[in-house]
Amino acid sequence: MKKPIAIVTGAAKGIGNAICKRLINDDYFIVAVDLDPNPEALANELSAGTCQYEMVNISNENQVKELFARIINAHGYISAVVNNAGIIRDNMIWNMSVDDFDAVINVNLKGTWLMCREAAIAMKRQNSGRIVNIASRAWLGNRGQSNYSASKAGVVALTRVLALELGKYNVSVNAVAPGLIDTPLTQKLEKEVLQQLINAQPSKSMGKPSDVANAVSFLVSDNTGFITGQTIYVDGGKSIGANV
DSSP states (O other): OOOOOEEEOOOOOOHHHHHHHHHTOOOTTTEEEEEEESSSHHHHHHHTSSEEEEEOOOOOOOOHHHHHHHOOOOHHHOOOEEEEOOOOOOOOOGGGOOOHHHHHHHIIIHHHHHHHHHHHHHHHHHHHHEEEOOOOOOGGGOBBBBBHHHHHHHHHHHHHHHOOOOOOGEEEEEEEEEBBBBHHHHTSHHHHHHHHHHHTTTSSSOBOHHHHHHHHHHHSSSGGOOOOEEEEEEEETTTGTTTO
């Protein structure tokens, strides 16, 4: 049996790093994609021969095409693609610059679309594959995130369209929408702000990066081929609409 190959973007830290480690534990060989020049969190996996690091800007069409060409040339196939890379540039819309809007859309939506296009070409040809797009509960709407919420709503819509287009080629396409997750980004928030966010959770807690990684592991497995076009929330119940 050939070892399954998974590409994970935004892999250097946080949720992406947790996804890499979980899939390595699931016996995948990981192609970890990021722009971090020194991905310390991946050092052990890289030295163990279960992971290779690719420094790629996913919003650059040529770099994405070259990434997939290298992987196909080296391995001959791609089992799964997990599109996790994303950025935020929060502000109320009256204070948000066009540059901040463009930057978020360019990475979160265009970058995910470029990765999905190359994945679709490869997986259609091999008649198999799994694509998991990391969206966000914020696609339902968050004050101060008109750019980010719009980008993640686009990711959900993209996921649904690709499920329709790729279903007959034995390729499933799903999204995972995390809520408040304990990452280096959330830890940078002021303590009072973070506590307010936790208090707004039905669970009264933050999730862990491994919670998201577990959902990804489920969706890329061989047992979930009949699940496609879906968005799974990993958000402690926040997406229900409760604010208690």
